[in-house]
Amino acid sequence: MFYELAAPSWGEEEIAAAKRVIDSTFTTMGAEVKAFEAEFAAYFGAKHGIMVNSGSSANLIATAALFYKKERPLQRGDEVIVPALSWATTYHPLQQYGLRLKFTDIDLQTLNMAPSLLEKALTPKTRAIVAVSILGNPAAMDVIRAFADKHGLYLIEDNCESMDAELNGKKCGTFGDLNTFSFFFSHHISTMEGGIVLTDDDELADLCRSMRAHGWTRDLPPDSSIYSRKSNDHYEAYRFILPGYNVRPLEIEAAIGREQLKKLPGFTAIRRKNLQLFQQLLGGDERFIIQKENGKSSAFSFTVILNPARNPDRNKVFKALGEADIGFRIITGGNFLRHDVLKHYDYEVVNGGAPNADIAHDYGFFVGNHPFDIEPQLRRLHDVLDHVCR
Known part of the structure; x- marks a missing residue:
């Protein structure tokens, strides 16, 4: 891929x-x-x-x-x-x-x-x-x-x-x-x-x-x-x-x-460099909500939420990503309140709902980040999203 x-x-x-x-x-x-x-x-x-x-x-x-x-x-x-x-x-x-x-x-x-x-x-x-x-x-x-x-x-x-x-x-x-x-x-x-x-x-x-x-x-x-x-x-x-x-x-x-621990500082530095490029490519674009960095992220991956105010077609976006040979998946586990297993839980939802978690669940996805340079991959991601979301 x-x-x-x-x-x-x-x-x-x-x-x-x-x-x-x-x-x-x-x-x-x-x-x-x-x-x-x-x-x-x-x-x-x-x-x-x-x-x-x-x-x-x-x-x-x-x-x-x-x-x-x-x-x-x-x-x-x-x-x-x-x-x-x-x-x-x-x-x-x-x-x-x-x-x-x-x-x-x-x-x-x-x-x-x-x-x-x-x-x-x-x-x-x-x-x-x-x-x-x-x-x-x-x-x-x-x-x-x-x-x-x-x-x-x-x-x-x-x-x-x-x-x-x-x-x-x-x-x-x-x-x-x-x-x-x-x-x-x-x-x-x-x-x-x-x-x-x-x-x-x-x-x-x-x-x-x-x-x-x-x-x-x-x-x-x-x-x-x-x-x-x-x-x-x-x-x-x-x-x-x-x-x-x-x-x-x-x-x-x-x-x-x-052995991996010895490499962790270097891995993190490269991940953060990739994050800077991702932020440059997609930050400030009203079509997308990307994760706002709090402190210093170690950039596990890159999240994209299609702005629901623009009535996006996520299936169309997913189809374009697949055709471009770009892997993607749900953000972590999505809104956990939407999973069948909750029937086994004793729980309560504060304020009666989780609308932001729903938005991330329904309009969001993430793509990978790695401890090596992925500039070509990120630029293709940007080109695909820019084209399909016009």
């Missing part, structure tokens, strides 16, 4: 790292995972990193950890504020743990949670916020963090789409009590599959470590606050304290991740 949605970012270094692990014959979670966790956490200035097998699993154990805190644990029936536009596994762990979701509309310009709706979403039962930075563009994390602090709410920052984005000089994925990242094939760095939770809280880190691997104590430090060691070491190695999962990563993924 001339303009792909996703492209590989591995080089010889990643292949050599994978081969090193295969040659060692030690493939399950071990020294490579531990090293990658430390290096990734250090890059973001976090105290703890807990690697898992996907960003979705990172969201799962982050949610689970808050239910097992010694003080002020979440409980079934508590309310959590979420944006209407995100990926499915932003929400599924919340439903699976019996939380009531309060959906807020998005800001149509940034595509992120509209912070003006936080007060309207707040009730005496509100206990947490899950904030998402969509496709590399920082949400109003400073405002959301301040709101959470003011009202004593937990904040999970789902940063799976926005690795290396920054807001006011602070990396996204460091504003929350728990922060999640994804290393899927198409994301900013790729370990095939994979994810991580970052936190500065010792208790939450240990809870995540235990939940990651069967709910046992094996991976916990001797001085962990979430359990007391007993004298029988034979028993301790297989002692279960939480109803956990097996969402452990593989050594090969971590070894690849260590």
Whole structure:
């Protein structure tokens, strides 16, 4: 395809790292995972990193950890504020743990949670916020963090789409009590599959470590606050304290991740250069609404919303993109309120609706960005859109 949605970012270094692990014959979670966790956490200035097998699993154990805190644990029936536009596994762990979701509309310009709706979403039962930075563009994390602090709410920052984005000089994925990242094939760095939770809280880190691997104590430090060691070491190695999962990563993924992490600053710089060209080509054109950058985007991809005021024919646009060999897809997961799975949820929509999320769902799409120059692809995209939208 001339303009792909996703492209590989591995080089010889990643292949050599994978081969090193295969040659060692030690493939399950071990020294490579531990090293990658430390290096990734250090890059973001976090105290703890807990690697898992996907960003979705990172969201799962982050949610689970808050239910097992010694003080002020979440409980079934508590309310959590979420944006209407995100990926499915932003929400599924919340439903699976019996939380009531309060959906807020998005800001149509940034595509992120509209912070003006936080007060309207707040009730005496509100206990947490899950904030998402969509496709590399920082949400109003400073405002959301301040709101959470003011009202004593937990904040999970789902940063799976926005690795290396920054807001006011602070990396996204460091504003929350728990922060999640994804290393899927198409994301900013790729370990095939994979994810991580970052936190500065010792208790939450240990809870995540235990939940990651069967709910046992094996991976916990001797001085962990979430359990007391007993004298029988034979028993301790297989002692279960939480109803956990097996969402452990593989050594090969971590070894690849260590090489990818070294390249991340360069990847981000190229993505941002591509973003500048995209903004030059489509910014200010009243036919299109493109994502307004908040802070410094890490430019996962490029969104285009056909201006509904001009009564556009999106099917005609999609046909032209297909004929031009340009890949495209729905923006993240679209308006989640439009999906069948909501019949299984306990939820409420703040203000009774999410019209901006509907516009993004009905008139929007995104095209890919990559850690290499895509000027010819972006110029063809512009030419196609300019022609078909006349």
